[in-house]
Amino acid sequence: MDSRLQYINTYGATYSVFGRKRRLKNVFSDNREVAGHAARSGFNFEIQSVASDINLIAATELQQWIKANNKDIKIFALVHDSIVAEVREDLVEEYCAMMKFFTQKDRGVMIPGCPIGIDQEIGDTYAFGD
Secondary structure (H helix, E strand, O other): OOOHHHHHHHEEEEEOOOOOOOOOOOHHHHHHHHHHHHHHHHHHHHHHHHHHHHHHHHHHHHHHHHHHOOOOOEEEEEOEEEEEEOOHHHHHHHHHHHHHHHHOOOOOOOOOEEEEOOOOOOOOOOOOOO
């Protein structure tokens, strides 16, 4: 943690393990509270961006699988760490298995033997609680 915060405070930026850059010009602020917030924000970015990137990559690969296999499935939103799709009932089990496969695929940042945990919810609408 100390070395990452030192890097952020030195360069005013940080990178995710997938290469995404976050600029943090406020680490150079004379206001210690503003500078501290920027540094913490950069440190959090390094952790949270990995989950976001993995979700985006998984959704992209899932869409490629859907198209290549001519599946009647429509991914229509990525919401935070969720992939929201409209799936024909007879394809739900296969879709869920493939979504899990692409999400848990080792992308070089996993802890060996500890796949990403996923939850899958199935409903008639996107409305919460249905």
